[in-house]
Amino acid sequence: MAKNNQAEEKTTKLLYGKTAIVTGASSGIGRATALKLAQAGAAVVLHARRKDRLNKLAADIQTQGGRVCVVAGDAASVSHIDKLLKSALNWKEGGGKYDIVVVNAGRGLAGSTLLSDNSQWEELYHLNVLGAAYLMRCAAKYLIGRKSGDIVAIGSVVGRNISPFSAFYGSSKFAIGAIAEGLRQEVCAHGVRVSLVMPGIVVSEFQKVAGYSEENFYKGIAHMGKLLEPQAIADGICWLLTQPSNVNVSEIMIRPTGQNYP
Numbered sequence: 001m002a003k004n005n006q007a008e009e010k011t012t013k014l015l016y017g018k019t020a021i022v023t024g025a026s027s028g029i030g031r032a033t034a035l036k037l038a039q040a041g042a043a044v045v046l047h048a049r050r051k052d053r054l055n056k057l058a059a060d061i062q063t064q065g066g067r068v069c070v071v072a073g074d075a076a077s078v079s080h081i082d083k084l085l086k087s088a089l090n091w092k093e094g095g096g097k098y099d100i101v102v103v104n105a106g107r108g109l110a111g112s113t114l115l116s117d118n119s120q121w122e123e124l125y126h127l128n129v130l131g132a133a134y135l136m137r138c139a140a141k142y143l144i145g146r147k148s149g150d151i152v153a154i155g156s157v158v159g160r161n162i163s164p165f166s167a168f169y170g171s172s173k174f175a176i177g178a179i180a181e182g183l184r185q186e187v188c189a190h191g192v193r194v195s196l197v198m199p200g201i202v203v204s205e206f207q208k209v210a211g212y213s214e215e216n217f218y219k220g221i222a223h224m225g226k227l228l229e230p231q232a233i234a235d236g237i238c239w240l241l242t243q244p245s246n247v248n249v250s251e252i253m254i255r256p257t258g259q260n261y262p
């Protein structure tokens with residue numbers, strides 16, 4: 001990059017000099033967040049299983065002048081998470097470090113405790129809770145050493161207000177909310193911020209993966225009007241990351257205006 005471009009980036013882009021890892025970057029909220037953080041000047045490390053999708057996003061980011069690295073893998077696997085973090089530290093263009101970790105990869109599951117497909121419970125917990133918690137723990141250990149940094153965990157409004165239409169999934173987001181707040185209390189003295197972002201209903205591949213149908217979902221939300229695009233969550237994440245270092249927006253809930261419940 002030419003020197004005068006670098007100088008301009010430093011003054012106009014609030015995340016210039018930061019390196020951000022975003023999991024679940026191949027779709028929805030993760031994709032929009034990776035793009036947004038790159039536009040704000042961060043070097044971004046993209047993670048998800050579908051490498052073709054990540055490569056396409058990487059090309060889009062590069063076209064816009066951003067710095068990007070792709071690491072494909074499973075966010076429910078400890079060894080794949082270790083590989084992701086090692087790859088970020090080995091990425092020279094990212095400065096051989098990371099400052100921000102957006103713990104976003106996750107999946108939904110339609111139905112209550114009585115009605116949800118219990119053959120998917122284990123997979124959901126491995127991804128939404130165990131994988132996410134392991135990534136948060138590894139990132140926290142590293143960021144404590146650097147005495148600064150951000151961990152952004154993606155929870156859900158159903159991780160605060162339980163609702164039968166997605167009660168089992170909601171329980172995994174209650175867990176991540178508890179883990180995020182517990183971690184915040186552990187690391188805040190070391191200059192590390194932890195933020196829990198709780199989206200309301202966002203239109204993405206989430207609904208299809210969760211198995212939502214007219215009967216078990218869409219009928220019940222028809223009155224809510226225009227739902228959120230992933231961009232609304234990405235903008236919120238970028239906003240909280242660009243607060244002064246002594247300001248930790250530890251929780252944020254972003255709903256479509258018409259979402260009365262949950």
Ligand SMILES: NC(=O)c1ccc[n+]([C@@H]2O[C@H](COP(=O)([O-])OP(=O)(O)OC[C@H]3O[C@@H](n4cnc5c(N)ncnc54)[C@H](OP(=O)(O)O)[C@@H]3O)[C@@H](O)[C@H]2O)c1
Binds near residue numbers: 049157198201
């Ligand atoms: N959409 C909503 O209404 C809503 C509301 C509240 C909270 N959330 C939360 O927001 C986060 C993102 O959801 P979204 O709406 O953006 O859904 P999405 O469009 O389905 O995106 C999910 C992302 O997670 C990745 N992912 C899923 N399983 C994975 C695995 N085992 N290993 C690695 N990556 C995996 C997917 O990539 P690959 O398939 O390529 O691996 C994809 O990039 C999730 O944590 C979700 O629970 C969503």
